[in-house]
Amino acid sequence: MLTIAHQVTWGGEASTRDRHVEPSDQHPESVQGEKASSQKGDLRPVEHVRRKCHDSQVAASRTAPAGRPPVASAPGGIVSRPALFQRLSGAGRVVQISAPAGSGKTYLVRSWIEESGLADRVAWVAVGREERDAQRFWISVGDALRQTEPGSKVVRGLTAAPELDCWAALEQLIKDMGALPERTWLVVDDLHELSSGEAMRQLELVLMRAPAHLSFLLVTRHDLQLGLHRLRLDGELTEIRAADLRFNVAESRALLHAAGVEVRDSTLGRLVERTEGWAAGLRLATLSLVGHPDPERLVDEFSGSDRTVAEYLLAEVLGRQPDPVRRLLLRTSVLSQVNGELADLLAGTSGAEGILQDLERANAFVVSVDGRRSWFRYHQLFAELLQLELRRAEPDLIPVLHGAAAGWYAGHAVQSRRSATPKPPRTGSLPLASFQTIGLALN
Ligand SMILES: Nc1ncnc2c1ncn2[C@@H]1O[C@H](COP(=O)(O)OP(=O)(O)OP(=O)(O)O)[C@@H](O)[C@H]1O
Ligand SMILES: [Mg+2]
Numbered sequence: 001m002l003t004i005a006h007q008v009t010w011g012g013e014a015s016t017r018d019r020h021v022e023p024s025d026q027h028p029e030s031v032q033g034e035k036a037s038s039q040k041g042d043l044r045p046v047e048h049v050r051r052k053c054h055d056s057q058v059a060a061s062r063t064a065p066a067g068r069p070p071v072a073s074a075p076g077g078i079v080s081r082p083a084l085f086q087r088l089s090g091a092g093r094v095v096q097i098s099a100p101a102g103s104g105k106t107y108l109v110r111s112w113i114e115e116s117g118l119a120d121r122v123a124w125v126a127v128g129r130e131e132r133d134a135q136r137f138w139i140s141v142g143d144a145l146r147q148t149e150p151g152s153k154v155v156r157g158l159t160a161a162p163e164l165d166c167w168a169a170l171e172q173l174i175k176d177m178g179a180l181p182e183r184t185w186l187v188v189d190d191l192h193e194l195s196s197g198e199a200m201r202q203l204e205l206v207l208m209r210a211p212a213h214l215s216f217l218l219v220t221r222h223d224l225q226l227g228l229h230r231l232r233l234d235g236e237l238t239e240i241r242a243a244d245l246r247f248n249v250a251e252s253r254a255l256l257h258a259a260g261v262e263v264r265d266s267t268l269g270r271l272v273e274r275t276e277g278w279a280a281g282l283r284l285a286t287l288s289l290v291g292h293p294d295p296e297r298l299v300d301e302f303s304g305s306d307r308t309v310a311e312y313l314l315a316e317v318l319g320r321q322p323d324p325v326r327r328l329l330l331r332t333s334v335l336s337q338v339n340g341e342l343a344d345l346l347a348g349t350s351g352a353e354g355i356l357q358d359l360e361r362a363n364a365f366v367v368s369v370d371g372r373r374s375w376f377r378y379h380q381l382f383a384e385l386l387q388l389e390l391r392r393a394e395p396d397l398i399p400v401l402h403g404a405a406a407g408w409y410a411g412h413a414v415q416s417r418r419s420a421t422p423k424p425p426r427t428g429s430l431p432l433a434s435f436q437t438i439g440l441a442l443n
Helices: 046-050 082-089 105-115 134-146 166-178 197-209 228-233 249-258 265-275 279-289 295-301 307-316 323-332 340-347 352-361 380-393 397-418 432-442
Strands: 002-010 013-021 094-098 122-126 184-189 214-220 237-241 366-368 375-378
Touching: 082 105, 082 237, 094 105, 094 228, 105 184, 105 214, 122 134, 134 166, 134 184, 134 197, 166 197, 197 228, 228 237, 249 265, 249 279, 265 279, 265 295, 265 380, 279 295, 279 307, 307 380, 323 340, 323 352, 323 380, 340 352, 340 397, 352 366, 352 375, 375 380, 380 397
Parallel strands: 094 214, 094 237, 122 184, 184 214
Antiparallel strands: 002 013, 366 375
16 A cells, blocks of 8 residues: 555645555546546556646636536527437436537526526536636535535535646546535536547546436537447446437427527428527527528528527537638538548548548538448538538639549449449439539539
8 A cells, every 4th residue: 555645635725635546546538648547546657646736727716617507598588308308307417518619508508497496406507618738627516516405514615726636636536426415417518628638538537437326417529539339338327419409390490489589480490490499500590590481482592501590500510620621621612422432532632531430420511321430421510501601712623623523422323323233323322403503513
């Protein structure tokens, strides 16, 4: 057994405590790049105990937005989503809500908390873009837990200090959590913003070792490296994804109704189709529909080039991509579906398949259309925005792109005819429209 002295600052008071670490102690960080090994009961190796939150200096003086759950309110009202509420109520110890920007993640959690009367037992931490480091994050978590009714007496506060040892502080936090007198929830919203690898590894450790009566709701735009597969196997993980959050026709009607907008069934159907049930898209359409003299026409014309939708998608999705990825997206937007080879051809890149798969994983409005994840399509509104941007940025290139794509399809069609068993050229899922477009381009 080793005895290690380290300094922790709890409740503003610095104290030096001795801590015993078994030789078998292991922390996920010790297998960086491999699968983390934070089984329940695992601790960390000695060198990590001594490590400080090295990336915590950046934002040490900032205040993280932590604490009580924000009250659910929306101009026009919140749409209640009972089926999803039921899933949250019956969920395992850890819930991951992973879906694109604007798909209704935060609203869902807020409204569920309110409808279930859980506000006093929920600690809410929203990771701001400026609060990404380990120290600020854990201070926010501690503060938020202290503000809950069960946590108010048992969780001690954590104060920022240059010498703060986050790993040691976490040990204390885990111990405090064990004393929570009743079921408590910790919501971490916008977890994708937490860019500190150290904070992620610490969170992984906490997920594995937290007491059974502390439940986690992890809200993120994309899946994270948190070793959740182990929880999945143990039946402790509930996952809510883009498809689950999509607004159906009844929910879309309620969203419009709450804003005083009534439209015909057929119009509503078209709107849900155009937005693919994407909450932010529906909301932006609703805003335009309020008091509009011709809602039918507005819905027919509603597209990704609508100013408000374009602004949103530019700021939240396209603008966040590096230049080569943006170029790939713009240039491939001339097609209804694309694969890696075709994308490489149009964008003049290599490795496009991997990029498209990464974009899909990042919930960046790119979805695969085949089980092998080799063909992709873009969300309709996103595709329209990309086409708009392409027309702005490289209008002369558009016919060239069509020509190149047509050549590619023609080549693959010939190959397919020559093969012993004629098959569609790895384009089985391509809609007929694509081939018609090629035909037109060739003519
Ligand atoms: N249940 C709901 N009732 C009413 N409006 C909703 C509901 N869910 C979503 N919306 C609308 O959709 C918008 C986006 O929702 P929300 O902010 O929850 O998305 P998000 O998935 O958390 O996005 P981000 O990843 O950007 O945080 C909201 O501003 C709101 O207008
Ligand atoms: Mg949100």
